[in-house]
Amino acid sequence: MSITVGLVGCGRWGRNHHATLSGLKASGHLDRLVLCDIDPAVLAAHAADAHYTSLEAMLANETLSAVAIVTPPQTHLSLAELVMAHDLPMFIEKPLGLNPESEQHFLTNLPHTSTLVVGYLLRHHAGMKRILSAVAARDLEVETLLYRRRTVRSKPEDADPVTTLAVHGLDTAQLMTGTPLTSMDVQSMKVTATSADIRLQHNGITVIVDVAWEADEEERLLDVNGPLNRAVLDFGTGIMTWGGSGVADGPTTEHHPSQPLKEEWLYFLQSIASGQPHVFPDAASLLDLSAWLADHGPAQHDPR
Incomplete structure (x- = not known):
């Protein structure tokens, strides 16, 4: 064909x-x-x-x-x-x-x-899949999830930090916690023309999404922390570190090179x-994210 x-x-x-x-x-x-x-x-x-x-x-x-x-x-x-x-x-x-x-x-x-x-290309990243499989198998419990994407690049014209950068972190939070974004409480949300810092909470789970253009250095980080284990993924290099008291032999490193696009x-x-x-x-996830963006996206904040 x-x-x-x-x-x-x-x-x-x-x-x-x-x-x-x-x-x-x-x-x-x-x-x-x-x-x-x-x-x-x-x-x-x-x-x-x-x-x-x-x-x-x-x-x-x-x-x-x-x-x-x-x-x-x-x-x-x-x-x-x-x-x-x-x-x-x-x-x-x-x-x-x-x-x-x-x-x-x-x-x-x-x-x-x-x-x-x-x-949502990070759903196809090998390291992200590795963490998600650990969460699904209950080898890693999500208590705190930090998504950080900061870039030295200039802000693209007409781009918004929430719908362009933070949206990947929000999708990741939805995926890793299994919780609709619209069910999470917004603890704080600070948005400028080039950055967004979003903090959500639900049933003891804390989500932090920290994104920016025109940053001092490139950062591509997903940090999932539980009571026993912790997984930290650099989704740029694919290097992932496992740590915490649940790792008997101390911190270990895995490499998950990926071309997610x-x-x-x-x-x-x-x-x-x-x-x-x-x-x-799935449609439910798409509509949940859309509803969250409608409540908290560009039309709801005045970046300065």
Whole structure:
């Protein structure tokens, strides 16, 4: 079966998707890569089998196996509605949308034959999977979860620290604790134009999400602490340290090198190949995160 992927959006993050898909094409995982962006100059800078300045034209002229929407969050659902009319598998960057009612409408009207993957790429990180398996096996109990992503990069234009950076930490908290974000109490939330510090609590579990652009150094950290054990993952290097009184021989180190964006795309392509309808993360998780963002996201704070 010939695989043609349409990538919509070639901005800062879209460029990373383009590089990943170009590599997957070179290794035989897809046959054609076609691009769509409203800026012809941006399109001209990216090699592809075809270029389009409108999604409608791409849908009309290509026999697509799937479409990826990597555009600003406020455009996700309107573009996805166009793709949904063609009943094509969709990859949509996170967050799915910024309005829970619109997301609910979209997910309710999604055909039962659909495949939808939303881009929470850390769910595909090997180290993250290792910690999650330990939590599921009750080898690690979550009392405190710290997610830290601080970067020296400048803040992208029109980006918001909550919906762009913190959203990965919020998704991780939801995943690791098994608790809806909307059930957690917000202990504090400090947001500036370039940073966010969010502290949540629920039934003895504390969640800290600390993110920033224009930081002094790069930090990519997930620290899950329990009464006996502790796992600390650098999700940039893949180095993970296990410690705590439950580790009989003292702290141990594991290495979980990962290319989560590539792994995310392989997961999506495998989902398409299986032919089984699939929504990932599940609709309840997507709607919970959307509802939390509606209550605490950009419209609810005034970053200074």
